[in-house]
Amino acid sequence: MITSILEYLESSASRYPDKTAFADLDATCTFEELRLRARRVGTALAEHFAPRNPVPVFMEKSVDTIGMFMGAVYAGCFYVLLDTKQPAARISQILDILDSNVIVTSSKYQKDLEKLEFKGTILLTEELEKTPEDSFVLKSIRDQALDTDPLYGIFTSGSTGVPKGVVVGHRSVIDFIDCFTELFHITGEDVMGNQAPWDFDVSVKDIYSGLKTGATVQIIPKQYFSIPKNLLDFLVEREVTTIVWAVSAMCIISTLNGFTYKVPDKIKKVLFSGEVMPIKHLNIWRKYLPDTMFVNIYGPTEITCNCTYYIVDRDFEPGDVLPMGKAFPNEKVFLLDEEDHLVTEKRINGEICVAGSALALGYYRNPEQTKKAFVQNPLNDRYLEPIYRTGDLAFYNENGELCFATRKDFQIKHMGHRIELGEIETAMDKLPEIRRSLCIYDQAKNKIVAFYEGDIDRKQLSRSLVKYVPNFMVPNVFVQVDTMPLTKNGKIDRKELTARYQEGR
Template sequence: MHEFLLSSAGASPEKPAVIEADPEGGLRTLSYGGLKRRTQEYAAALDALGLDVGDRVILESDTSASAIAAFLACSSLGLTFVPVTPSTPRERLLAVIGAAEPALYLQASDGKRTDLPEGLGTGRFGPEGLLVERAPAPRVRHRREVLTTDPAYMIFTSGTTGRPKGVIMTHRAIIAFYRGMLERSFVTAEDRVATTSPLQFDFSLLDIGLALGSGATVVPVPRARLPWPRRFLQFLADTGATQVNGAPSIWRPALRHEAAALAELTQLRGILYSGEAFPPPEIRHLQRLRPGIRIVNCFGSTESVACTFTDVPNPLPEDVDRLSIGRAHTGADITLVGEDGRVVHSPGAVGEIHLRSAALFSGYWGDPETTGRALVPDPLNPRSGQLVFRSGDLAYRDEEGQLFFCGRADSMAKIRGNRVELGEVERRLLGHPAVAAAAALALPAGDDHVLGAFLVLAPDADEPSAAQLTAFVAETLPAYMVPQELRVLNSLPTTPNGKTDRAKLLATFTPVTV
């Protein structure tokens, strides 16, 4: 991974690799040569610790030049980096630490985390270097050579058991994805790619790979600017960002409140979005403000980073109310399988996406049973030994072969572009002493969705306020997993087989007005 992303350092060492905000409110630039040197300095400090290939290193940081150098340093030594963000709740972080059993915990030099478990090696990194504060426990170094089949990183997502689930990606898999994505020529070496996703999400690694793999420049948007459309747009203008990647929701405040400023971003040529639907009226508004802009719909799961890309028509016709997710990227192929287990061929017939690709995760950390349910024999050639990813996403093809997403076959939802396992939200709510039963759902809210929960209180329990319940959930779950709508019922409706009837719950819900 490090060799692939630093390939431009040899040919263009003085070219900007990262442009970011500095603590004084200005901008600072790190060249490709500077990024390579910082990576090597970090790697030397890590190598002195005697860590073994495959050891896990947690990186707590927002996206920055130093964070990129830190995970590239890990890559060069065969250390599996596990990204988390400074806003990760402590209990969730402890769950990640308990699952990953890292050798080392690194955080950005301005990080505030001080209450880390005893026995865990700790350190900080920044422009000034990488400083080990507490050495990790002595390790046995079995290997030194890094192979493409070794794990490059592990991203923890919501798990159906209520515990974070580690998705393992090898060097070979992520490079295969990068190469397939770069075939689409989304950016050139002269572009500046603004990334808006937190480092702990695979979309941020897509952004970094798209930029550095193209010889372009990464522009991390400060988290504090995203909620404020004027500050967000000003940062894009100041950095000369030509491409902006992120969930569609990052554009909504700007379209509503700063349309004129958005129209003035004449250098903005491309947008790549993922994680949620982009409402067609908002796309048309954006296209009118920035004529000729290229908007790309990216679709997929952490287990493959993404699996499809497609350009949104420009202009988007007024009679189009549903956008295609396109076709599998170069080097990948998609088969749809119906509920009966048979391959679906007919246009309009819905099936579950089964992804065939070199860019697949190798498994869920410490969970072979769940891995076996997701990586299954190729439905077209089950005797071959080839495994494909059973994604849980439902889709159909039109007459031209374009795919259209229909929803999930399981209980996962996307809220504001973030992957949410509804079972994890329910498990946390059930931890409150006043709650006897809970059902979490993605509820319609205009052109978007919000996370909601229906609750049944325990007998004789005092009804907690909505503020008390949301505060309780926020103690252990990130903000996007905290329900925005809470409803108390006498009982939860059930289907004939005894499961919670989510369709009936949705039918009783009055959509939120946005």
């Protein structure tokens, strides 16, 4: 039984030393090159970071970035990717939470880094990679490592306006990826077409499936998802066989009739998550790739990527509900009602709860939120059994298959990202022209709607918000109101605003 994901890398480097492990538009690296680079970087990072501490990596996804990730792991630490295109204010919030005075970056991102006004130590990848490997240091770190040690941190949106850092350990990733690659027959013969940003947990399946099996990971440039021809050319030229994409990424191709230009017919496995897959779009994909396995996978960051899967085994029509399927072998998934009773009846909604070794280690330096989300299983009064309450509602259909219903609260899934509407409201409140704000989600049209009191026009408001939140969190619709309607308790009347919007849309 392996105890560190480094054993994935080392095993693949031993079996396929000269095989391409990762490739982007500008560079490639073999498994052995990645192993040697990571050990040098790990030696250098060990001088700046104590084990089990976060290593902030201020870069975009690339061959160079995976070297920094694995270097952080060799140093006994866990990596946190800071997207260079995120607003400076948000990155500063994350750095405050990490409490780190060291950032790892490349010289190509130094102009972006200047916007942060970071006062700490900056370590450049170009210098880290020149450090001679110290096998004694690396061995001593490895000897003290545990399989429960943290591997990576991913920051999700927080309802209080402060991002939450989900920390996931080696054991959780190992248990998940071992099941994932076996269930979907991912092997060293596969080529993974990486769509997801590396600060989004969909990417974990690409990175670690590749490292475990010896599959090559082809890193697709973000801009190609705005140019379907380039995207399809890439998939064909790089001979991609497996894609693990957000639903919204798949819909780009089907919306713009991309398959009439070219069909990447070497793709044999398509796994999708992040949002409810529209049946119309799924059917387009299945029409052009009739011999491909399609899999609907579900799960939040807090349970290591996914907890349920459904291999599409029949035809669906628009309006049908695509099942979530069943739990991965290393996880237990069940529904609880509002009184914490187990839901087993068909067509009755319950909150999706997850137990098992895939649970995250909690939210970094945030014990209050950790205690709220990771709780004792109310069905078990015999021994400690932590579960994660997802806040999502689901039900069992007539076939006994689990199906997604909706969010329990105001946390939403939008453009493949999990978003707390409260964080957008907090960002709007930072603008001096805004007096009050409230956001709702129009699920039918997949739009974030923001109501506000204030003297600012919609275009200026949209431009101003980009300083505080990523583009995918900027509302699609802005509605200016003279005064917010209030309930008898003095709270903004969300139902009244929703009704006004629905009447006027």
